[in-house]
Amino acid sequence: MQYKILNGQDSQPCGVTIVGENIFIPLYEGNTDYQQFKKDIQNGVVLNDASGNPITGSALTTFIGNLL
Numbered sequence: 001m002q003y004k005i006l007n008g009q010d011s012q013p014c015g016v017t018i019v020g021e022n023i024f025i026p027l028y029e030g031n032t033d034y035q036q037f038k039k040d041i042q043n044g045v046v047l048n049d050a051s052g053n054p055i056t057g058s059a060l061t062t063f064i065g066n067l068l
Contacts, residue, residue, distance in 0.1 A: 002046040003037060019048065038067050
């Protein structure tokens with residue numbers, strides 16, 4: 001499984017999708033899918049940027065830090 005960031009009109013992340021599936025997960029703390037997304041990313045599941053490129057290294061660390 002891989003996730004992909006979805007940007008809103010302001011080019012800021014507004015949610016994520018599971019690559020290959022028609023599922024939208026809003027970045028909302030009360031959403032159980034969002035909670036699972038955070039666990040998955042922290043456990044090494046691939047996260048792609050809005051263009052479909054994997055996010056790695058310090059960019060991934062920063063993104064995860066902003067989620068918590």
